[in-house]
Amino acid sequence: MPVRQDWKVYRNVRTLNKSNKMSIIEINNLTKIYDGSEVEVIAVNGIDLSFDKGEFAAIVGPSGSGKTTFLNLLGGLDRPTSGEVIVDGVNIWNLKSRKLIDFRMNNIGFVFQSYNLIPVLTAKENVEFVMHLQGRPKAERYKRTRELMESVGLADRLNSRPAKLSGGQQQRVAVARALASKPKFILADEPTANLDSKSTENLLDIMENLNKDENITFIFSTHDARVVKKARRVITIEDGKVVWDEKR
Amino acid sequence: MNNIIIAWRNLWRNKRRTLITVASVFFGVLFSTVMTSMQEGSYSSMVDNVVKFYSGYIQVHSEDYWENKTINNTFEPTDSLIDKISQVKEVIHFTPRLESFALASSEEITKGVMVLGVDPVKESQVTGIEKWIEKGRYLNPGDKGILVGIDLAKYLQLDLNDTIVLLSQGYHGISAAGKYPIAGILNFPSPELNRQTLYMELSNCQDFYSAYNLLTSLVIMVKNQYDLPDAMKELRNEISSPFSVMSWNEMQPELVQMIEADRAGGVFMKALLYMIIGFGILGTIMMMISERRREMGVMVAIGMQRFKLGNIIFFETLFIGFLGVLVGFLGSIPIIGYYYNNPIRLPADAAEIMIEMGIEPLLYFSWMPSVFYNQVITIFVITALIAIYPVYKSRTMKVNLALRA
Ligand SMILES: Nc1ncnc2c1ncn2[C@@H]1O[C@H](COP(=O)(O)OP(=O)(O)O)[C@@H](O)[C@H]1O
Ligand SMILES: [Mg+2]
Numbered sequence: 001m002p003v004r005q006d007w008k009v010y011r012n013v014r015t016l017n018k019s020n021k022m023s024i025i026e027i028n029n030l031t032k033i034y035d036g037s038e039v040e041v042i043a044v045n046g047i048d049l050s051f052d053k054g055e056f057a058a059i060v061g062p063s064g065s066g067k068t069t070f071l072n073l074l075g076g077l078d079r080p081t082s083g084e085v086i087v088d089g090v091n092i093w094n095l096k097s098r099k100l101i102d103f104r105m106n107n108i109g110f111v112f113q114s115y116n117l118i119p120v121l122t123a124k125e126n127v128e129f130v131m132h133l134q135g136r137p138k139a140e141r142y143k144r145t146r147e148l149m150e151s152v153g154l155a156d157r158l159n160s161r162p163a164k165l166s167g168g169q170q171q172r173v174a175v176a177r178a179l180a181s182k183p184k185f186i187l188a189d190e191p192t193a194n195l196d197s198k199s200t201e202n203l204l205d206i207m208e209n210l211n212k213d214e215n216i217t218f219i220f221s222t223h224d225a226r227v228v229k230k231a232r233r234v235i236t237i238e239d240g241k242v243v244w245d246e247k248r
Numbered sequence: 249m250n251n252i253i254i255a256w257r258n259l260w261r262n263k264r265r266t267l268i269t270v271a272s273v274f275f276g277v278l279f280s281t282v283m284t285s286m287q288e289g290s291y292s293s294m295v296d297n298v299v300k301f302y303s304g305y306i307q308v309h310s311e312d313y314w315e316n317k318t319i320n321n322t323f324e325p326t327d328s329l330i331d332k333i334s335q336v337k338e339v340i341h342f343t344p345r346l347e348s349f350a351l352a353s354s355e356e357i358t359k360g361v362m363v364l365g366v367d368p369v370k371e372s373q374v375t376g377i378e379k380w381i382e383k384g385r386y387l388n389p390g391d392k393g394i395l396v397g398i399d400l401a402k403y404l405q406l407d408l409n410d411t412i413v414l415l416s417q418g419y420h421g422i423s424a425a426g427k428y429p430i431a432g433i434l435n436f437p438s439p440e441l442n443r444q445t446l447y448m449e450l451s452n453c454q455d456f457y458s459a460y461n462l463l464t465s466l467v468i469m470v471k472n473q474y475d476l477p478d479a480m481k482e483l484r485n486e487i488s489s490p491f492s493v494m495s496w497n498e499m500q501p502e503l504v505q506m507i508e509a510d511r512a513g514g515v516f517m518k519a520l521l522y523m524i525i526g527f528g529i530l531g532t533i534m535m536m537i538s539e540r541r542r543e544m545g546v547m548v549a550i551g552m553q554r555f556k557l558g559n560i561i562f563f564e565t566l567f568i569g570f571l572g573v574l575v576g577f578l579g580s581i582p583i584i585g586y587y588y589n590n591p592i593r594l595p596a597d598a599a600e601i602m603i604e605m606g607i608e609p610l611l612y613f614s615w616m617p618s619v620f621y622n623q624v625i626t627i628f629v630i631t632a633l634i635a636i637y638p639v640y641k642s643r644t645m646k647v648n649l650a651l652r653a
Contacts, residue, residue, distance in 0.1 A: 068652075072648045072651075075549070077549055077647045077648050077651065078647070078648035098553060101548065101551055101552070101553055101554070102551065102553075104549065104550065104551050105550065105551020105552075106551070109550075110546075110549055110550055112546065112549075112651060115542055115543070115546075116546060117546075118254070118543055118546070118547065119261070119543065120254055120257035120258055120261065121254070121257075129550070130550055130551055132250070133550075133551050133552055133556075134551075177550070178550075181550075181551070
């Protein structure tokens with residue numbers, strides 16, 4: 001018991017010290033081992049990293065290198081075998097399951113590779129969805145939804161169901177939805193993997209503008225060189241380990 | 249854009265599957281309501297045949313009478329007894345009777361009959377026998393004429409104004425004999441009554457049996473079934489030895505048993521049917537969940553609590569159930585309504601068997617609210633049970649795996 005408390009104090013001091021650098025995510029010795037039926041897979045192997053507010057960072061690596069697993073651990077979607085993820089001073093994996101869901105709702109925006117949207121809801125309703133969960137008042141939801149749809153260039157597709165939108169449009173709605181809850185950062189797992197080059201460029205431009213104009217933090221994985229080119233920080237993962245971390 | 253709307257829209261993603269599932273509930277509800285209505289209708293007609301046409305809801309006897317129904321176990325109606333009965337607020341009418349048996353003869357034919365000595369005015373308030381007069385007239389106070397059941401008259405080959413000879417044993421063994429003109433012929437809806445009853449004016453009957461001022465029973469009417477327990481309680485409190493108070497179901501245990509057994513059979517069939525329907529709904533819900541794993545994962549990932557996700561699927565189950573109930577009612581209400589007003593007349597050979605058994609050859613339907621709300625309750629219970637599955641699934645779903653689906 002005393003040991004644990006010491007840890008807490010230590011952690012708080014550390015985050016306090018770093019807060020002037022605006023570090024919002026701290027990852028310490030993060031490890032995920034999948035116990036397969038035959039072999040165990042070390043998908044993420046002792047990663048230490050931190051992210052600051054306003055970063056535009058790419059996680060790069062070949063297929064199977066552990067990008068998705070890493071982002072899931074970071075986003076509170078998959079429980080690490082060991083290590084910790086600290087978001088704004090909160091060790092997220094110490095949260096109870098319900099609290100963790102609320103934490104995700106209020107702090108993290110997600111964009112997945114595909115089929116992000118709830119098919120029975122229109123684009124507008126998809127964007128409103130999280131704000132609904134958060135219990136935001138109607139007027140605010142209405143206003144913000146329109147602003148966000150505007151900022152992803154889909155002001156004219158408010159009432160379209162996802163099936164009526166192109167893949168690129170769906171991903172843009174997903175970005176708008178991820179932003180709706182005013183999260184601290186956005187995790188995007190290969191958001192352009194299923195898009196053609198034009199839609200890829202378009203989505204990246206939108207993300208880049210949001211990052212520049214509104215200081216929104218994006219952490220996205222990719223193995224597409226054109227996407228990597230746009231990133232201002234490139235973290236290369238191989239076999240679950242960070243092998244290169246470059247800011248530019 | 250709340251959970252109910254999401255649930256409703258999810259329902260129509262696979263229209264055909266939803267409609268088929270709803271249709272299965274529809275047929276179940278249709279079948280169950282019509283069957284229950286028919287069952288309950290026939291039970292109440294059986295009970296009516298006994299209660300409203302003959303025994304009344306409650307009877308007061310001399311305490312030995314039920315064990316040994318002879319003219320000797322009779323009683324004199326005291327003022328205090330009459331007072332006590334009239335003071336019970338559920339009691340709407342009551343009437344004195346002297347009932348016994350006799351041999352009835354025409355010129356050549358003889359048959360055992362049930363003789364009922366009745367007060368014409370009060371009897372008519374209680375059992376309304378007046379309205380079953382098919383030929384002739386009803387009894388008057390002091391009347392020497394008698395009323396006979398239509399089948400009894402046919403059997404004895406007698407008609408209006410013919411004379412019937414009655415022979416029996418009277419009070420304390422005195423021999424009883426008399427000749428009576430037929431004043432009226434009764435046609436009850438109950439074949440049993442038509443075959444064996446003979447009504448006399450009360451004092452006329454007391455004369456015949458030499459049972460002056462004596463009664464076998466006081467027949468008591470309450471408004472309906474639901475008033476019976478209270479009335480029984482009060483009467484039992486007030487009236488004790490040498491009298492006894494009995495309700496119709498105590499007097500007719502075989503009828504009660506028969507109804508109960510038949511009802512249990514119906515419940516079993518309906519349970520079986522609803523179980524099959526329930527598994528059908530479960531199958532649909534399971535398919536819906538497995539098709540939607542990924543989007544369920546997304547919903548929880550972006551911050552929807554698992555129980556809310558469970559609620560959505562619970563609403564979907566509920567919608568299927570209640571759509572089925574709704575269209576089921578839309579189907580069954582006209583059917584039941586029609587047959588309630590026009591009972592089904594059974595084909596001749598079946599009718600004959602039923603008449604033999606003393607049952608009216610008509611299939612009555614019931615319009616009781618329980619016929620309907622029992623279905624609503626059943627469907628609600630089934631959907632609530634089925635909903636355990638999706639609620640469990642959404643609680644245990646692994647988000648990271650669902651997202652990879
Ligand atoms: N649920 C799981 N169970 C077992 N192994 C898994 C599971 N998820 C991922 N893996 C394995 O972990 C490794 C990393 O996978 P992943 O994080 O998906 O990599 P990437 O996103 O870079 O392609 C792979 O070898 C993959 O097979
Ligand atoms: Mg991946």
